[in-house]
Amino acid sequence: MCLIEGSLFCMLIAIYFYLRLGVDVWPPPGVQLPDVFLPTIALIPLIASCAGSYWASDAAKRGDRNGMILGMTLNLVLAIIFLVFRAFEWKSLNFTWASDAHGSIFWAILFLHTYDVIADLLMTAVLTFAVVTGRAGQKQRIGVHVDSVIWYFLVGIWLPLYVVLYWGPHFAGAPR
């Protein structure tokens, strides 16, 4: 699954630059450069949430039920904080996917990543519920471990995406 999603996101990054190279001014005139502050701050809870995943995964290996619950809860809390930051950032963007090609690719990347994050959060939540209610068998412990790997992937893939989306126009855009 990581292979599939990974190649998908790599393709989207390539597409971002393909579209960029097709025009002179990027983002197109009239569009405010995406604000760098909020997404940068948002990185903190995002990366910190990996600690929760690691804790849960490690606990899963040891069969430590409480560790799993605490680790996953930590992960969930920090991830939700991250999403809150992201929600504010979405509101502040002054272009939509229908504005122009830049808007389209920007929103596509942001939307797909956010969707994956929310999906994984839901999965983590369900797993937490399962463990809390005493249903933590071998398969569920493997599930906790897999869940954390997916989370590392989503955080890890976000880093290059973040650089491309928010710093890209500063390095690769035309002088403004």
Add this chain to the structure above:
Amino acid sequence: MKRAVLGSLAASTAFAQQSALDAAGPNAYRIKLLGAVFLVLLGLIFLIVIALALIPLARRHRGIEQEPLEQRNQPSQLTERKLAGSVGAATVITVLILFGLVIISVVAGKTVSGPSNRANALVIEITGNQWWWAVRYANDDASRIAVTANELHIPVGRPVMIRGTSNDVIHSFWVPSLQGKRDLIPSHVTTDWIQADRPGRFRGQCAEFCGLQHAHMALWVVAEPAEQFEAWLTHQLQAAIPPSEPVKQRGQQVFLNSGCVLCHAIQGTTAAGQVGPDLTHFASRLTIAAGTLANNKGNLAGWIADPQNIKAGTHMATIPVKSEDVQPLLEYMETLQ
């Protein structure tokens, strides 16, 4: 009987009006030659492969060259080594042949993609539309820019650069007798080089699916000697001559007072529509509706009366013309030489 068979064979191979095998210019000729080399070489390889496959089939009952397969259904080591040698040799030969083909392709590709001497080139801008071709003879001198549609004239023996783009969807400019095709893509400009080495009329057709009437988007390239071409081009630059006879003047009035002017332009009149083909010298063209109909009065009447019937889905509106206005209109259109 024999003559009938040969005759029909010749007729069927006399093909068409647009055959890549009927090369009339240096590019098409080179491509044809390249194709012949490929065909002979690859055809030979094919025959060898088939023979190698059929021979074991033929001798399967005779048991020749078949050693008893051991318990484990495997021939001897010696046989396997011999086979390995053959397969290896065949692979090496394949690589070499393909390598050679790559090289001659790249060389030929460079040659046909542009003439060595571009100084003398004529530049024609082609814009694809659903389902017709806008033609513009480029020139630094604005007074020498000629505009027409669906038909190009080019001088024999001179390289012509086609600069192409599209106003709507992707089309493709292709005149098989002269050159390979080049796509016309909106928001891109593509270039292609054509050249005719003998006078004649060469048909082309849109070669990228572009919608309902992709099948009826053809064009004609008329190659003529240099002086004739210059005369033609000069004539194209002139505005339409105002008609002198009353019937034809009436026809002009019908045209100018109808919806035709919303899409079509006729230089020298008030008609300046840019949506459809320029009609200034319409009557001098070979065909109507991008190669769909021969250009004569009867066809023109049918086309104007009901374009959807001839080219279903065409963007040309059906402009109602009163029956008493039809003849004068046709007569007027005929004056647009």
Add this chain to the structure above:
Amino acid sequence: MSTLVTSVKAPAIDASQREQLESAWRNKPGIAEWFSVTTHQAIGKRYIVTAFIFLLLGGIEALFMRLQLAAPENTLLGPVRYNQMFTMHGTTMMFLFAVPVMEGMGVYLVPLMLGTRNVAFPRLNAFGYWIYLAGGLLLYGAALTNTLPDAGWFAYPPLSGPNFSPGKGVDVWAQMITFTEISAMCVAVELIVTILRMRAPGMSLNRMPMFCWSMLVQSFMIIFAMPAVMVASTVFLLNDRTIGTHFVNPAEGGDPLLYQHLFWFFGHPEVYIIFLPALGMISSILETHSRRGVFGYPALVLSLVGNGFVAFGLWVHHMFATGLPQIGEAYFTAASMMIAITSGVQIFCWLATLWTGRLQLTAAMHFIFGFIFIFVIGGMTGVMLASIPLDLQVHDTYFVVAHFHYVLIGGALFPLFGAFHYWFPKFTGRMIDEKLGKIAFWILFFGFNLTFFPMHIAGLHGMTRRIYTYAAEMGWGQTNLLATAGAITIAFGGVIFIVNVLRSLSRGARADTNPWEAGTLEWAADSPPANYNFVNLPLITARYPLWTERSERGIVVGMRNDRREVLITTLMDAEPHHRSVLPGSSIWPFLTALGFSIGLVGSVAAFYWYYIASVLGMIGLIGWFWPRQPLDIKP
């Protein structure tokens, strides 16, 4: 959990063992169970039957096209219907027939060939099938409401964009692709894991059947290629059409060529995704009917892998006419010709096998010979097309149509028909009528060449693709008439094949387990196989287990037979690693597929249906993965 693996001389089939296996692997009768089945034989057969129905539909669409083109200025189909017809024909054949049928053959045969009992993820397998079916129903359901796509099977924008293709036809097309790609990715994922971790002990990678190698490479290709087309069709085209994005809209900075790059980045590997399983089938059939192991196993494996890699570096050869920089294009010429090497090596190895084999000319072998003839012609025209100057003349003409039908039908369909005849005894327990099979072959072979060979000539004479009619004076009438006569012949051949299948199903001679005296494992199972495939899982000591002495064959002991247990082995050498319990029947794959399908179908109308799909799908997935007793597996 330890397993004793020993060599047992002449193992007797323990009746109670068989009973336990029957009970554990049983699919109960009844409708609810039919929707819950997770055994790979059943799902494989469903893929194959469904795909075959789509083959017939695609064939009917082709017949309509050929009837329209048989004469100049024909009026059977107008431009609207004709454009829909060729779009549906291409789309059905490529997305709803060719890939799924190969997946189905893989799903059925791979566990049998590997000596295991099911694929790695049985519920994912079921889910993949339902999603595929949903995609096909979407497209043909839309056909019933006259909402047909008409922009071609690759739907280039701007023609396929909102401005030039209004209405929902192209939206349906774009979303159908999502279904078929998800389905293919499910099968790819499970086959990779099955092939890499569930081989019988002792079946090191170099003892694995060629068909499994081809499915392995093909599955990796699917994983890397399919996302590209999902991006192109769903993210780009569908959103440009429905929510106003501008990925491929030139007016606002988008680029139609971007779509082409993405589509062909998928599209070229796609044809190899279809072709590679066929190559595996050829090896299987050829070696059995030559009564020797196929020559050059390492070379064949390397060629398959090479094919898989190089296929990703060719896509621009579909775009030579778009005016891309020449230097770049020259690279793609070289790559496109070089892939002939990987195919060529395989053909040489097969010729070597034929040369030193003891040939049995069964109906299946007829199709193999047919493959050689037709595919090599297709390969030759492919080398011609790789040459840019030649391509620029014949691109988008009937020459290309001839080429790809030669390579696809010759390279994939003929081997597939050979496979149907070859594995028919295994799938159904009956022998297929050899005589009728050979008759069907000759009619198909003759009909195919009659249809498609003249198209090379029509293309050289200027006949472009996707034209609903042509003028009489173009001179294309005769070649088109011949092609139509050929198409009707093909249809006739197809009918004979179907008659043969139906007759043989009811009246064919009963087949024993190994009628062809083949060497690979699937021929050790019953004909047809029980749900558990083998009473005893085999121990492998050679590449052709059934060509080894009986006394040297071993079995695995120590497995539990009262539950769906399989043996997981190591990657390279297939040493036993641990035992795993596979899930039984479950309704959740169906329900999850239903949930996603409802949403994805709705998304053709409005974007918010994606959210509905997500919610419904999530509910399905929660049910699917909900912890069930026993929570821990006891050894």
